[in-house]
Amino acid sequence: MVKKVTVSTLQKSKDNGEKFSVLTAYDYSTAKYLDEAGIDVILIGDSLAMVALGYETTHSVGVEEMTIFTRAVAKGVERAFVITDMPFLSYHTDIAVAVKNCGEMIKCGANAVKIEGFGDYIVEVVKRLTQSGIPVVSHLGFTPQFINTLGGYKIQGKTEEAAQELLKQAKELQKAGAFAILLEMVPQETAKYITENLEIPTISCGAGKYCTAQVLVSDDVFGKYSDFTPKFARTYADMKSLIVDCAKKFDYDVKNGLFPSDSEVF
Numbered sequence: 133m134v135k136k137v138t139v140s141t142l143q144k145s146k147d148n149g150e151k152f153s154v155l156t157a158y159d160y161s162t163a164k165y166l167d168e169a170g171i172d173v174i175l176i177g178d179s180l181a182m183v184a185l186g187y188e189t190t191h192s193v194g195v196e197e198m199t200i201f202t203r204a205v206a207k208g209v210e211r212a213f214v215i216t217d218m219p220f221l222s223y224h225t226d227i228a229v230a231v232k233n234c235g236e237m238i239k240c241g242a243n244a245v246k247i248e249g250f251g252d253y254i255v256e257v258v259k260r261l262t263q264s265g266i267p268v269v270s271h272l273g274f275t276p277q278f279i280n281t282l283g284g285y286k287i288q289g290k291t292e293e294a295a296q297e298l299l300k301q302a303k304e305l306q307k308a309g310a311f312a313i314l315l316e317m318v319p320q321e322t323a324k325y326i327t328e329n330l331e332i333p334t335i336s337c338g339a340g341k342y343c344t345a346q347v348l349v350s351d352d353v354f355g356k357y358s359d360f361t362p363k364f365a366r367t368y369a370d371m372k373s374l375i376v377d378c379a380k381k382f383d384y385d386v387k388n389g390l391f392p393s394d395s396e397v398f
């Protein structure tokens with residue numbers, strides 16, 4: 133029997149000064165392979181809007197789409213902890229709606245949700261979700277759903293004052309019940325300072341090596357998504373070339389009568 137990763141496992145990593153790994157997945161087979169590889173947390177990121185659905189920003193996906201991807205990923209996973217990103221405006225209009233929408237993800241097999249932002253309203257949302265049995269990761273720093281208010285892909289927490297402000301936000305969310313803080317595009321020293329001053333784990337998305345965990349978009353790791361690769365991503369393969377190569381070979385075989393062979397027919 134495989135031992136499932138839980139919020140307690142992730143907290144133990146923080147307490148023992150150990151690291152854990154997080155990758156995104158949007159489909160059943162990818163989730164299954166990441167789980168087999170020993171990835172601790174699988175995130176159904178709303179980055180799927182770009183990498184799986186071809187949209188320009190994360191704004192275009194809704195609750196219904198996230199439930200479909202969540203079901204597929206959850207079915208492929210035995211050991212990893214599964215987190216679903218709550219889409220744009222699915223938790224902003226009112227707390228009851230937020231609880232209902234986040235609850236849908238848990239019903240589809242997620243173990244937790246991730247929500248972006250800070251401030252009184254978001255703190256209250258985190259509190260109510262936690263009280264409802266829905267574990268929450270808070271996403272701070274560069275928050276893609278706020279790209280229009282932030283004015284583009286900009287590093288956050290660069291000054292001493294901004295770092296203090298980020299820590300203040302993180303502490304409020306920790307107090308409200310968030311079990312981890314994801315820091316995106318934050319200078320390494322700022323992320324270190326925040327990590328050292330929190331009791332819960334931090335997850336780095338381009339926030340350097342001192343966080344408890346590291347997250348990347350799996351399509352960047354595999355070299356599958358070629359429209360844009362962030363500076364902080366590490367690419368371990370060239371899946372795009374592999375796919376194009378395989379498709380070219382199939383195309384050639386079909387057009388030259390080489391597929392199917394005698395062993396591939398009934």
Ligand code: KIV
Nearest residue numbers: 156177178179337347
């Ligand atoms: O949507 C996503 O995949 C994310 C990660 C990049 C952290 O939020």
